[in-house]
Amino acid sequence: xxxxxEAPVSPEGGTxxxxxxxxxxxxxxxxxxxxxxIRKLIALPVLSSxxxxxxxYGPEAMLTVLVLxxxxxxxxxxxxxxxxxxxxxxxxLSYRQTIRAYPHGAGSYIVAGANLGSRLGLTAGAGLxxxxxxxxxxxxxxxxxAINSALPRxxxxxxxxxxxxxxxxxxxxxxxxxxxxxxxxxxTYAFVAAVFLLICFGLxxxxxxxxxxxxxxxxxxxxxxASCWCCGRSPPGRPx
Numbered sequence: 001x002x003x004x005x006e007a008p009v010s011p012e013g014g015t016x017x018x019x020x021x022x023x024x025x026x027x028x029x030x031x032x033x034x035x036x037x038i039r040k041l042i043a044l045p046v047l048s049s050x051x052x053x054x055x056x057y058g059p060e061a062m063l064t065v066l067v068l069x070x071x072x073x074x075x076x077x078x079x080x081x082x083x084x085x086x087x088x089x090x091x092x093l094s095y096r097q098t099i100r101a102y103p104h105g106a107g108s109y110i111v112a113g114a115n116l117g118s119r120l121g122l123t124a125g126a127g128l129x130x131x132x133x134x135x136x137x138x139x140x141x142x143x144x145x146a147i148n149s150a151l152p153r154x155x156x157x158x159x160x161x162x163x164x165x166x167x168x169x170x171x172x173x174x175x176x177x178x179x180x181x182x183x184x185x186x187x188t189y190a191f192v193a194a195v196f197l198l199i200c201f202g203l204x205x206x207x208x209x210x211x212x213x214x215x216x217x218x219x220x221x222x223x224x225x226a227s228c229w230c231c232g233r234s235p236p237g238r239p240x
Contacts, residue, residue: 038178038181041185042178045185053191054135056143056146056191057138062077062080108125136169141162144158145158
């Protein structure tokens with residue numbers, strides 16, 4: 001049987017195809033997706049970007065909630081932070097065990113489904129989907145809020161900026177793991193460097209005054225409406 005000739009492509013279709021390849025990259029078949037491998041330095045921005053982004057809004061959310069119980073509740077900041085560190089260590093050790101048990105790759109859905117049953121596997125998959133949606137929404141909203149805080153003139157364009165960031169993240173992830181790693185590597189490492197610089201600057205400022213506690217007079221009393229506002233603005237994100 002003779003091969004059928006390919007249908008001619010219209011100029012509009014060719015333009016859309018070229019535009020799609022520029023934005024999303026060349027198409028990948030299933031075998032290529034499974035065989036994609038990236039280095040550790042590139043894998044870090046891809047696999048831990050949501051966790052690292054939690055640093056930007058997590059402490060603020062914790063302090064916003066604790067202040068509702070009064071100034072004395074702020075002493076719980078350190079114990080809660082230590083508990084989160086223990087949680088992250090446990091998650092890291094769990095990932096190492098999963099990598100050894102599933103060297104070809106496996107997520108929460110596969111691991112839970114293979115060891116605990118299909119129902120719990122679907123539960124884990126649904127939880128991940130909700131977590132990804134909330135993480136993207138809260139991270140982008142927090143980033144846009146930080147931009148508007150530094151550049152108040154951009155406040156009216158908060159929604160377009162957030163949508164543009166979401167489209168950029170979507171396009172980067174659709175290009176494949178390798179392309180996403182190269183795209184997100186520089187911003188992620190710049191963020192980590194900025195966090196370390198902020199900590200060093202804060203320690204230097206505290207050392208100049210002998211690590212004494214700053215006391216401010218006239219701290220305003222919290223009203224009911226202020227408590228409701230603080231509870232409503234606390235982001236629901238959580239680290240995985």
